[in-house]
Amino acid sequence: MIEVDVTSPSPPYEQIRAQLAELIRCGVLGADTRLPPVRQLAADLGLAAGTVARAYKELEQGGYVTGKRGGGTRVLAQPETGPAREELIREHARAYLAEVVRLGGTAEEAVAALTELAAER
Amino acid sequence: MAAVLVLPLTALLVLVAVLLAVLLSLNRVVSVPSGGDPAVLRATSRRLLWARLAGLAAGATASWLVFAWDGLGRGPMLAAPVLGVGLLLGTLAGELTVPRPHGPVRGASLEIRRARDYLPGFSAPLAAGLSLIAVVLLTVTSVTAAADDLGRPGRTLAMVSADGTVRSAVGPWPGWFYAWPMLAVLAAAFLLSALVVHRVVQRGRPGLDAAARAVDDAQRAHSARVVTAAYGLCVALPLTGVAVVTAGALFRQSDLAGWAVPTGFAVLGVALIAVASAVWYLAELLSRPRIRAS
Numbered sequence: 001m002i003e004v005d006v007t008s009p010s011p012p013y014e015q016i017r018a019q020l021a022e023l024i025r026c027g028v029l030g031a032d033t034r035l036p037p038v039r040q041l042a043a044d045l046g047l048a049a050g051t052v053a054r055a056y057k058e059l060e061q062g063g064y065v066t067g068k069r070g071g072g073t074r075v076l077a078q079p080e081t082g083p084a085r086e087e088l089i090r091e092h093a094r095a096y097l098a099e100v101v102r103l104g105g106t107a108e109e110a111v112a113a114l115t116e117l118a119a120e121r
Numbered sequence: 122m123a124a125v126l127v128l129p130l131t132a133l134l135v136l137v138a139v140l141l142a143v144l145l146s147l148n149r150v151v152s153v154p155s156g157g158d159p160a161v162l163r164a165t166s167r168r169l170l171w172a173r174l175a176g177l178a179a180g181a182t183a184s185w186l187v188f189a190w191d192g193l194g195r196g197p198m199l200a201a202p203v204l205g206v207g208l209l210l211g212t213l214a215g216e217l218t219v220p221r222p223h224g225p226v227r228g229a230s231l232e233i234r235r236a237r238d239y240l241p242g243f244s245a246p247l248a249a250g251l252s253l254i255a256v257v258l259l260t261v262t263s264v265t266a267a268a269d270d271l272g273r274p275g276r277t278l279a280m281v282s283a284d285g286t287v288r289s290a291v292g293p294w295p296g297w298f299y300a301w302p303m304l305a306v307l308a309a310a311f312l313l314s315a316l317v318v319h320r321v322v323q324r325g326r327p328g329l330d331a332a333a334r335a336v337d338d339a340q341r342a343h344s345a346r347v348v349t350a351a352y353g354l355c356v357a358l359p360l361t362g363v364a365v366v367t368a369g370a371l372f373r374q375s376d377l378a379g380w381a382v383p384t385g386f387a388v389l390g391v392a393l394i395a396v397a398s399a400v401w402y403l404a405e406l407l408s409r410p411r412i413r414a415s
Contacts, residue, residue, distance in 0.1 A: 001228055001230050004226070004229075034233060036232065045222060045227045045325070046223055
């Protein structure tokens with residue numbers, strides 16, 4: 001799943017590109033996985049098709065995906081996804097912990113909140 | 122005599138379709154997890170229903186006008202497809218008015234939605250089969266047709282002797298005179314159906330929680346079922362008429378052609394399949410899935 005915040009200073013196409021690149025680097029989207037059609041993803045996000053098309057084009061230029069006429073956009077094989085995934089999870093955890101501490105919380109409270117959320121899913 | 126039988130037979134078939142629709146509605150229960158935004162989902166449901174009803178009303182009006190258009194039988198033949206096209210247009214209008222995702226933060230899953238995920242497993246192949254039968258039957262009747270006594274091409278089935286003398290000509294026969302308007306309307310209905318299904322598949326999801334997704338999927342599947350049923354009626358009803366008229370003409374030529382009787386019965390079989398399909402599609406149109414929170 002990806003999310004776009006239209007009030008963010010980062011343009012929507014860049015948010016889409018960054019999130020998809022992250023999912024590909026982590027191995028969540030494996031090699032040869034097909035991405036949703038541009039129009040479908042644009043409709044689901046309430047954005048113009050050109051916005052999603054631009055994100056896909058940048059991913060193609062970055063070597064993450066390949067687009068073929070009639071075959072859709074598919075993920076290209078990435079070298080060594082394992083460590084990148086772990087590093088990204090640690091990075092997100094670090095950012096979350098920093099936010100909890102900024103609000104006056106403790107590491108235990110951060111863990112408790114996460115455990116509670118995980119139990120709800 | 123035939124006209125006296127048509128009305129009660131039609132009433133009986135409509136009654137069967139209504140009963141079948143009730144049974145389908147009772148058995149078609151979609152369980153969804155509780156939650157989601159019921160206001161948005163109800164609004165979408167209402168829009169889709171009212172647009173369909175508006176399309177049905179417009180289609181019924183156009184169908185009434187088309188019915189009286191031609192005294193040679195083309196009007197009644199095209200009335201049902203025109204009604205179906207009205208319903209398809211209404212469904213398309215409803216799908217186009219479904220609210221787009223809005224708000225500052227919007228989410229999307231990376232699923233790939235395809236038409237086959239929503240098209241009904243039995244009705245869609247049946248519609249394809251009926252279309253194929255209609256095209257083949259109309260091609261054969263067009264190739265074998267002759268001009269009528271007023272010189273209108275493709276209106277009679279004529280038996281011609283070796284020296285070129287016309288021994289017997291019976292009509293009406295669904296030759297090119299009838300085939301081209303029917304094939305044109307069927308092609309338009311097919312393209313419109315494909316457009317509506319494309320829209321049903323591609324329109325945005327209203328929410329990402331499990332309940333909203335389940336209701337949205339049920340609404341899409343119902344829309345696809347309505348589209349298939351509307352297109353199915355566009356094909357099945359005129360095919361019934363064409364097959365009955367073809368069989369009638371063949372039986373009247375049985376004195377001069379031995380093959381006419383078995384061919385006539387085979388074409389009557391097509392008429393039976395087509396009328397049974399029309400009842401099924403009407404039942405599909407009248408049925409509605411019940412959405413129940415689990």
